[in-house]
Amino acid sequence: MTQMKHLSIVDGAFLHMESAEMPMHVGSLNLFEPPAGYGGEGFYDLVKEHVARRMHLAPVFTRKLALMPFDLANPVWIHDDDIDLDYHVRYMVLPKPGSIEQLDALAARLHSMLLDRSRPLWEFYIIEGLADGRIGFYGKVHHAAVDGQAGVALATSLFDLTPEPRAVKPPREARANTYQLGVAELLAAALTNQIQQIVQSVKLLPKVASTAYGAAKQAIAARRSESKDDRAARKAEAAPTRFKLAPATPFNHSITNQRAFAAVSLPLPEVKSIGKAVGASINDVVLWLCSTALRSYLKEGSELPAKSLVAGVPISLRQEGDTTANNQVAGTLIDLGTEIADPAARLKAIKRGTAAMKKEMGTFRGVIPTDFPSLGSPWLISGLASLYGRSRIADWLRITNVTISNVPGSRVPVYLCGARMTDYYPLSIVVHGIALNITVQSHVEQLCFGLIACRRAVPDVHLLGEHLQRAMAGLRVLVAPALAAAAAAAATGATPVPATATAKAAKSSAPGRAKSRRPRAEAPARPGAPGRAAAPARQPRLRVVAASPRVAPAKNAKPAKPASAAKPRRPRPISASR
Numbered sequence: 001m002t003q004m005k006h007l008s009i010v011d012g013a014f015l016h017m018e019s020a021e022m023p024m025h026v027g028s029l030n031l032f033e034p035p036a037g038y039g040g041e042g043f044y045d046l047v048k049e050h051v052a053r054r055m056h057l058a059p060v061f062t063r064k065l066a067l068m069p070f071d072l073a074n075p076v077w078i079h080d081d082d083i084d085l086d087y088h089v090r091y092m093v094l095p096k097p098g099s100i101e102q103l104d105a106l107a108a109r110l111h112s113m114l115l116d117r118s119r120p121l122w123e124f125y126i127i128e129g130l131a132d133g134r135i136g137f138y139g140k141v142h143h144a145a146v147d148g149q150a151g152v153a154l155a156t157s158l159f160d161l162t163p164e165p166r167a168v169k170p171p172r173e174a175r176a177n178t179y180q181l182g183v184a185e186l187l188a189a190a191l192t193n194q195i196q197q198i199v200q201s202v203k204l205l206p207k208v209a210s211t212a213y214g215a216a217k218q219a220i221a222a223r224r225s226e227s228k229d230d231r232a233a234r235k236a237e238a239a240p241t242r243f244k245l246a247p248a249t250p251f252n253h254s255i256t257n258q259r260a261f262a263a264v265s266l267p268l269p270e271v272k273s274i275g276k277a278v279g280a281s282i283n284d285v286v287l288w289l290c291s292t293a294l295r296s297y298l299k300e301g302s303e304l305p306a307k308s309l310v311a312g313v314p315i316s317l318r319q320e321g322d323t324t325a326n327n328q329v330a331g332t333l334i335d336l337g338t339e340i341a342d343p344a345a346r347l348k349a350i351k352r353g354t355a356a357m358k359k360e361m362g363t364f365r366g367v368i369p370t371d372f373p374s375l376g377s378p379w380l381i382s383g384l385a386s387l388y389g390r391s392r393i394a395d396w397l398r399i400t401n402v403t404i405s406n407v408p409g410s411r412v413p414v415y416l417c418g419a420r421m422t423d424y425y426p427l428s429i430v431v432h433g434i435a436l437n438i439t440v441q442s443h444v445e446q447l448c449f450g451l452i453a454c455r456r457a458v459p460d461v462h463l464l465g466e467h468l469q470r471a472m473a474g475l476r477v478l479v480a481p482a483l484a485a486a487a488a489a490a491a492t493g494a495t496p497v498p499a500t501a502t503a504k505a506a507k508s509s510a511p512g513r514a515k516s517r518r519p520r521a522e523a524p525a526r527p528g529a530p531g532r533a534a535a536p537a538r539q540p541r542l543r544v545v546a547a548s549p550r551v552a553p554a555k556n557a558k559p560a561k562p563a564s565a566a567k568p569r570r571p572r573p574i575s576a577s578r
Contacts, residue, residue: 012074027140035418056171057157094129247305262465312400394433
């Protein structure tokens with residue numbers, strides 16, 4: 001019998017929700033410095049040969065889908081012996097002048113195209129013609145095959161830690177028994193898998209009940225033992241309820257298949273030091289940056305809702321060291337505090353929300369199932385996804401406003417056929433009702449933001465990238481007193497000032513406080529403002545596409561002071577074809 005692997009209910013959901021408007025693949029746009037001695041030709045052939053030697057290191061390269069008869073259950077993965085590398089690894093050249101904007105526009109277009117389900121679900125593009133001599137690399141893999149963490153593991157099979165590619169043992173010769181599976185074989189496999197999933201679900205029930213009982217018992221005991229002051233403090237610090245509809249924004253509509261993309265790179269060491277100074281994690285700082293950028297972006301167009309925006313945040317359930325090529329994720333909702341004008345108070349609200357989320361995940365993480373019986377799921381999931389988008393339910397049934405994901409990447413430089421990677425920008429998924437996705441991935445000393453959006457809903461996503469850059473400048477001003485206090489404490493050997501006290505001092509001393517700003521607040525302090533921290537060694541870079549006619553982004557331009565009155569943005573009409 002041909003070896004097969006069943007898709008989990010989560011993996012299958014990414015297949016069944018897919019449509020022309022909602023491609024369900026994830027990708028990345030990378031930039032490489034050419035290898036030593038490169039003469040401008042031959043890199044594509046090197047990469048194609050390199051991939052051919054490495055395909056056996058990651059199953060996603062060599063497996064394709066076999067659908068169940070009548071879509072009764074999730075498909076299975078089977079091995080594909082007939083892989084056309086000329087199809088999967090492609091070569092493109094940018095037209096002159098070969099700007100970064102052209103590269104990003106090309107990545108947005110490639111990301112909008114569906115993968116061929118009759119082949120292994122991945123594609124790579126080598127892109128040359130950049131004016132600065134660098135080489136672009138765009139790759140995409142279906143989300144049914146990998147999640148964020150598995151994608152990083154996939155990259156380790158392709159990239160090397162030195163300019164000289166490592167030696168890889170060739171694969172063992174294997175011969176498949178058949179190209180396609182028979183109906184009886186598929187039905188028998190589906191029935192066996194359903195029985196196994198039912199047994200596993202039943203076995204999990206006692207653990208779920210025990211965990212729920214223990215959590216409830218602990219909560220009741222804590223409530224009984226707390227004093228009046230403790231109870232008042234708990235209520236004051238309680239995270240907002242998550243079971244509510246998100247406010248209406250331009251991001252919450254049914255989408256088309258057209259995409260707009262912007263990328264921002266921020267210095268990772270500085271983000272870490274800022275987080276440490278205010279007692280926040282990197283995730284907290286990332287959420288604050290996104291919250292501040294979204295607040296100022298929406299306020300600029302008079303579209304900021306009175307209630308807080310809600311972010312959908314994926315949570316990895318993968319155990320450390322697990323590199324299995326499947327999806328092991330759950331999700332949670334976090335209020336971004338966009339209704340709070342004071343930046344320090346907004347950061348405090350985000351920290352409170354993430355702390356509550358971590359506590360809940362710490363309790364229930366081990367009992368969240370990643371698979372269960374999938375009989376009939378293809379019909380159910382695809383039908384609900386189509387209904388949600390085409391009936392305009394997505395316009396009013398708003399669970400979340402935006403998706404924000406943070407994936408840890410490589411801490412050391414990586415190479416592809418001798419070329420060193422300089423930038424790693426992720427491109428993720430937008431769906432009906434959530435037309436904006438912000439995915440962040442670290443790479444060496446950079447924090448790379450990839451902003452992908454439906455072009456009809458967010459045609460000026462590059463402006464959001466500019467606001468993200470300004471948010472970082474404002475964060476430097478906010479935490480300048482905390483960083484100065486930490487530096488002074490380190491120099492004298494004294495005990496550092498607590499993070500809460502330094503944050504409060506930063507709020508009172510930072511220029512341009514919310515109550516004294518004009519309606520379009522959230523702009524960074526002017527150069528040379530008092531209390532500003534030293535400029536980082538590496539300035540943030542902004543990569544934008546789909547530029548709005550009324551704003552012409554300039555390279556390395558410093559943030560300008562906002563005008564006293566902002567005009568509302570108007571949706572740009574987009575034709576059905578490119």
